[in-house]
Amino acid sequence: EVGYRITDSWDEIVETLQGAPVSIDTKLGRYKREFETRVRQDTDEIYMRLDDEQTERQLLAGRRNMLFRDRRAHAYTRHLMETEARMSQEAWVRATDASDLVRGKAADRRRQTVILELLRIDHRRSTKITELRTALQGQVTALQG
Template structure:
């Protein structure tokens, strides 16, 4: 309906259109809302799954890239353990020899003290 100067009152047309539109029930609206929420939840679940999958692939790639370094570190550790074992074995031998030398020297000192005592008498 024209109100003047070529201006149309659209509000009346909207109301008339809505009055002729079929009425939706709460049950229908609930069904639409439930379907929409279900689609949104599905989309979110797929997005989350894709994100997690991407992170897993990224971590797998990182680990695979570190395997050569891990192997090298293990080999280095084995070499160092071998060196440490050899050093401990040598230290034990040195300690045993030092103990024997100390015992021998103690015997010599005792003998010399006996000679000194005999000479002083």
């Protein structure tokens, strides 16, 4: 009796079913088999989900532990990559500077060649002017004299 003069009929049914042989032909026997099958399937599904959850947790814990162990290696790899990037940038700057220097030297050589050519032309003109002035002075002296 559960209380308030209510009898627990479920317990009586279970006790009756456990004691009585189950006949395949009876409706109650079929319900009992379906109930047992459903309970077994539900229990199997619950255990399967628990196993899956446990496996997933173990996998995640393993990954977390692996990442934790590899933390130093990842930090060192990051440091190496940053150092390589910085050195590559510095090498690029040096190469650009060297290229600019070579271009500047080539431009300086071209300028020096042009200046030397202009100096030769100026020297020839100066020589020619000196010759013409000397000839002109000779003519002026001849006319005065």
